[in-house]
Amino acid sequence: xxxxxxxxxxxxxxxxxxxxxxxxxxxxxxxxxxxxxxxxxxxxxxxxxxxxxxxxxxxxxxxxxxxxxxxxxxxxxxxxxxxxxxxxxxxxxxxxxxxxxxxxxxxxxxxxxxxxxxxxxxxxxxxxxxxxxxxxxxxxxxxxxxxxxxxxxxxxxxxxxxxxxxxxxxxxxxxxxxxxxxxxxxxxxxxxxxxxxxxxxxxxxxxxxxxxxxxxxxxxxxxxxxxxxxxxxxxxxxxxxxxxxxxxxxxxxxxxxxxxxxxxxxxxxxxxxxxxxxxxxxxxxxxxxxxxxxxxxxxxxxxxxxxxxxxxxxxxxxxxxxxxxxxxxxxxxxxxxxxxxxxxxxxxxxxxxxxxxxxxxxxxxxxxxxxxxxxxxxxxxxxxxxxxxxxxxxxxxxxxxxxxxxxxxxxxxxxxxxxxxxxxxxxxxxxxxxxxxxxxxxxxxxxxxxxxxxxxxxxxxxxxxxxxxxxxxxxxxxxxxxxxxxxxxxxxxxxxxxxxxxxxxxxxxxxxxxxxxxxxxxxxxxxxxxxxxxxxxxxxxxxxxxxxxxxxxxxxxxxxxxxxxxxxxxxxxxxxxxxxxxxxxxxxxxxxxxxxxxxxxxxxxxxxxxxxxxxxxxxxxxxxxxxxxxxxxxxxxxxxxxxxxxxxxxxxxxxxxx
Numbered sequence: 079x080x081x082x083x084x085x086x087x088x089x090x091x092x093x094x095x096x097x098x099x100x101x102x103x104x105x106x107x108x109x110x111x112x113x114x115x116x117x118x119x120x121x122x123x124x125x126x127x128x129x130x131x132x133x134x135x136x137x138x139x140x141x142x143x144x145x146x147x148x149x150x151x152x153x154x155x156x157x158x159x160x161x162x163x164x165x166x167x168x169x170x171x172x173x174x175x176x177x178x179x180x181x182x183x184x185x186x187x188x189x190x191x192x193x194x195x196x197x198x199x200x201x202x203x204x205x206x207x208x209x210x211x212x213x214x215x216x217x218x219x220x221x222x223x224x225x226x227x228x229x230x231x232x233x234x235x236x237x238x239x240x241x242x243x244x245x246x247x248x249x250x251x252x253x254x255x256x257x258x259x260x261x262x263x264x265x266x267x268x269x270x271x272x273x274x275x276x277x278x279x280x281x282x283x284x285x286x287x288x289x290x291x292x293x294x295x296x297x298x299x300x301x302x303x304x305x306x307x308x309x310x311x312x313x314x315x316x317x318x319x320x321x322x323x324x325x326x327x328x329x330x331x332x333x334x335x336x337x338x339x340x341x342x343x344x345x346x347x348x349x350x351x352x353x354x355x356x357x358x359x360x361x362x363x364x365x366x367x368x369x370x371x372x373x374x375x376x377x378x379x380x381x382x383x384x385x386x387x388x389x390x391x392x393x394x395x396x397x398x399x400x401x402x403x404x405x406x407x408x409x410x411x412x413x414x415x416x417x418x419x420x421x422x423x424x425x426x427x428x429x430x431x432x433x434x435x436x437x438x439x440x441x442x443x444x445x446x447x448x449x450x451x452x453x454x455x456x457x458x459x460x461x462x463x464x465x466x467x468x469x470x471x472x473x474x475x476x477x478x479x480x481x482x483x484x485x486x487x488x489x490x491x492x493x494x495x496x497x498x499x500x501x502x503x504x505x506x507x508x509x510x511x512x513x514x515x516x517x518x519x520x521x522x523x524x525x526x527x528x529x530x531x532x533x534x535x536x537x538x539x540x541x542x543x544x545x546x547x548x549x550x551x552x553x554x555x556x557x558x559x560x561x562x563x564x565x566x567x568x569x570x571x572x573x574x575x576x577x578x579x580x581x582x583x584x585x586x587x588x589x590x591x592x593x594x595x596x597x598x599x600x601x602x603x604x605x606x607x608x609x610x611x612x613x614x615x616x617x618x619x620x621x622x623x624x625x626x627x628x629x630x631x632x633x634x635x636x637x638x639x640x641x642x643x644x645x646x647x648x649x650x651x652x653x654x655x656x657x658x659x660x661x662x663x664x665x666x667x668x669x670x671x672x673x674x675x676x677x678x679x680x681x682x683x684x685x686x687x688x689x690x691x692x693x694x695x696x697x698x699x700x701x702x703x704x705x706x707x708x709x710x711x712x713x714x715x716x717x718x719x720x721x722x723x724x725x726x727x728x729x730x731x732x733x734x735x736x
Contacts, residue, residue, distance in 0.1 A: 119223050120209060127198075127205045127230035130484060133491050134194045134240040140497045141517060142167055142243040147188040152176035155183055163340045166246075169440075171341040174288040175246050193242045200248045201239045204453075205230045207255040212457060214262055215307060215417060221464050224476065229456035231484040233373040237446040240494040246290055247449030253286035254293060254450050258424075261303050265322075276322065284329040292431050292450060294333065300326050302423060306416035355437065360397030361386040362434040363404060365443050370455045373483060376507045378490050379500075383442050384510025401433075418461050425454035441513065497521045505534075512538050512567075519588055528595035535589040542567055542582070549601075551608035558582060558612050583613025590622045602626070617643040621653065628660060636660050651681035655690065662694060670694045685714035689722065696729070705729050 142151060145167060149155020153164025153176065161180040166172040178196070186192035209226035213219060229235070238244035238251070257279050264275030286293035301319035361383050369377040376385075386393050408426045412419030428451035434442060463476035493503045501518035504511055519534035539548045543564060548554040557564060558579070568578045590605035603626055609619035620643035627636035640657040647653060654677035661670035674691035681687065688711035695704035708726050712719060 116219050119219075120206075120226075123209065123223060123226045123230055124202050124206055126227065126484070127202045130231055130488050131198045131201065131239050131491055133488075134198070134494060135191055137194055137240065137242075137495045138190055138497070139188075140241060140243070140494065140500060143190070143193075143241075146179050146243060147183060147190075147193070149180075149183060152179050155180055165341060171291070171337040172246060172289055173336075173340075174285055175249060175290075178245065178249065190242060193245075194240075197239050197242065197245055197248055200245070200252050201230075201235065204248070204252040204255055207252065207259055208453060208456070211255055211259040211262065212460075214259070214266075218464070221460055224460040224463060224480075225457045227480060228459050228483070229452060231480065231487045232370075232452050232456060233378050233483055233486045233490055234369050234445050234448050234452045234455075236378060236487055236490040236494070237444075238449040240491045241446070241500075244446050244449075247446045250286055250290040250293065251449050251453055253282050253289055254296065255453060257282040257286055257293075257296075258299070258303070261300065262307055265303055265307050266309055276325065280325045280329050283326055284333060287330065287333040290450075291333075291337070292428065294330050295427050295431055296424070297323065297326050297330060298427060299420065299424060302416075302420055306420040355434065356398060357391075357394035358383070358434045358442070360394055360399070360401045362397070362432070362443055363401035363429075364393070364397035366429060366448055366451070367400060367404070369445055369448060370452065370459075373486055375486070375490070375503075378445055378486070379493070379504045379507040381441055381444055381504060381511040381514055382508055384508065418458065421454040421457040421461075425451045425458065428454065498525065510541060512541060516585065516588070519592065523588075523592055523595070528592050532589065532592035532596055532598070535585065535592055539585060539589065542585070548586075548608065549604070551604055551611050554586070554608045555611040579613045580616065583609045583616040583619055585609075586612065587616055587619040587622055590619070594622070594625075615642065615646050617647040617650070617653070620646075621656065624656065624660070628663075633660055633664050637664065649680060651677040651684065651687070654680065655687055658690065658694075662690075662697075667694055667698050671698065683714050685711045685717075685722075688714060689725075692725075701729055701732060 139147060145151030151167045153160035153162075153166075155161060158177075158180065161176045162173040164176075166176050179193075182193055182196065205226045208229055209222045212225045213222035216222070235248070235251075238247040260275050260279035260282060264272050264279055267275060283293065283296075286296075300323045304319055304322055364386060365377065365380065365383065368374075369380075386397065405426070408419070408422045411422040429448065432438065432443075432447045459479070463472050463479075466472035466475070493500050498518065498521050501514045501521065504514035505518060508514065515534045515538045519531045519538070522528075522531040522534065540546055542548075543554070543557060547557055565578045568582055586605045586609035590602045590609065593599075593602035593605055602622070606619050606622040606626065609616055610623060613619065620639040624636040624639035624643070627633070627639060637657065637660050640653060640660060644650075644653045644657060654673050658670045658673035658677065661667070661673060671691065671694050674687055674694060677687050678684070678691065688707050692704040692707040692711070695701075695707060705726055708722050708729070711722055
């Protein structure tokens with residue numbers, strides 16, 4: 079049957095009809111670009127965190143780096159057991175830091191470039207984790223990005239990243255962020271997911287403590303996280319806080335047990351009395367506030383509170399008021415906004431152990447010590463900029479502060495490229511820093527600048543003694559015994575991992591070597607005399623005194639001094655070689671031969687020791703033995719290979735002569 083013809087209006091409707099999808103069909107998904115604005119901005123922050131520190135790749139070993147890279151600062155660095163149980167730098171229990179250097183030492187063999195590379199990667203990962211934490215906590219991308227950017231170029235982090243030895247603090251910051259991030263994820267989930275996230279958080283917390291003991295004080299953040307970030311409607315009670323905190327407390331107890339089992343008995347810090355200690359805490363609060371809020375080259379290179387103490391009671395009082403104000407600010411912030419208050423508490427707990435409320439057993443202040451606190455400070459500053467009433471004002475102030483920090487960090491990184499530069503900068507910005515002058519003096523002496531080295535040492539001793547009485551050995555010794563203020567100054571500037579007499583004796587020994595190289599012979603003898611009065615076992619002072627005895631032909635005195643030096647430091651091959659030289663002059667050839675062999679056993683690649691041993695063997699009549707010794711020297715590091723071959727030819731001619 080034929081279909082009826084369509085009218086003209088029906089034909090028009092048919093021509094304009096749109097086919098609709100059937101109910102069963104699924105709409106096609108449009109592929110989203112991977113690099114959206116958020117991810118690009120995230121990546122930009124990470125690139126900024128890396129690029130600003132690239133100049134540090136050219137840096138050499140500075141300060142503690144020698145001990146870390148040769149293994150002596152990580153329990154000898156020979157076995158995994160010693161690395162995990164022996165004190166870190168002879169004074170701390172930080173086995174995870176030791177482990178990282180133990181692994182890298184076997185990969186890079188002490189080449190600084192690769193260690194700096196690791197530090198930069200740690201910093202980049204920390205910035206990424208911090209942005210993830212803030213985004214998860216607040217759900218605001220701009221806030222998260224600004225927090226990460228402020229931490230990426232935070233001037234307080236320069237010494238934790240650009241200095242190889244600063245890894246303790248940079249690695250600890252990474253683990254603290256991981257602890258907080260996984261704790262937050264655990265608080266916001268339930269069931270097995272919650273158990274998994276909390277377990278990961280406890281592990282990060284424990285590893286953080288194994289990196290730096292300062293982490294133990296962060297335990298209160300655990301129940302506070304439950305209060306500040308729990309999902310709406312979730313019951314918050316005391317029992318839940320106890321349950322979630324229990325594994326962290328157990329981890330802390332485990333760490334303390336390991337610490338007590340493997341850490342040597344620490345020296346007691348020297349206090350100032352309650353009032354003076356509170357003033358010191360105020361000065362410390364003022365310093366760290368300036369470091370974070372008004373960063374400058376001066377605060378980045380401060381290792382003492384001399385600048386603040388010079389201000390007298392007024393500055394100390396202002397600092398104490400600031401300390402109280404900061405404490406009030408943390409409490410007020412927590413009450414008004416628990417989420418941002420949690421980060422304020424993080425700053426407070428991270429700074430508390432280094433606040434000088436109780437006497438510290440080392441330097442009074444140091445920028446790298448505040449590395450962990452810098453995480454919270456970056457978030458608080460980002461919150462401040464993001465919540466200003468005027469968006470234009472917020473963008474302007476935020477951009478200016480960020481650009482200033484970027485430039486300051488880039489400049490600061492270059493100060494850490496070599497030891498003379500960094501310690502020169504510290505002594506310029508912080509003239510009362512004894513530890514900086516001490517290190518600069520050592521590097522100047524190594525570089526042949528004995529006059530400059532001597533000047534630094536005289537200034538140090540004048541600061542320590544408060545006058546120039548130290549120039550007389552008897553007076554220097556008497557004041558050391560009777561002046562408690564002198565001993566306190568030593569500990570506050572250097573620390574008490576080394577006994578005060580050991581460190582002060584080392585200062586005099588260093589001065590003696592500087593004076594010797596500037597041909598100030600009488601003063602050099604007095605310096606070594608003072609060193610041995612204060613610390614009779616000081617090996618460098620004994621060696622210095624032995625050299626003067628040798629010069630005076632007092633060989634018995636030289637021998638006695640060297641025997642004591644070797645008893646204290648038996649693994650130094652140079653000491654054995656010097657004693658062997660003394661034995662040779664005394665014609666104690668058998669002892670000379672034995673002592674040279676000991677030095678070769680310790681340092682088998684040092685060719686001159688073989689040459690000296692060969693000459694002793696010649697005197698003993700062992701020509702064949704001398705020839706074999708010289709042949710061994712050719713396989714070592716020597717400066718006159720032709721001379722050694724000529725000497726071998728002479729001895730072979732002598733041996734074959736009728």
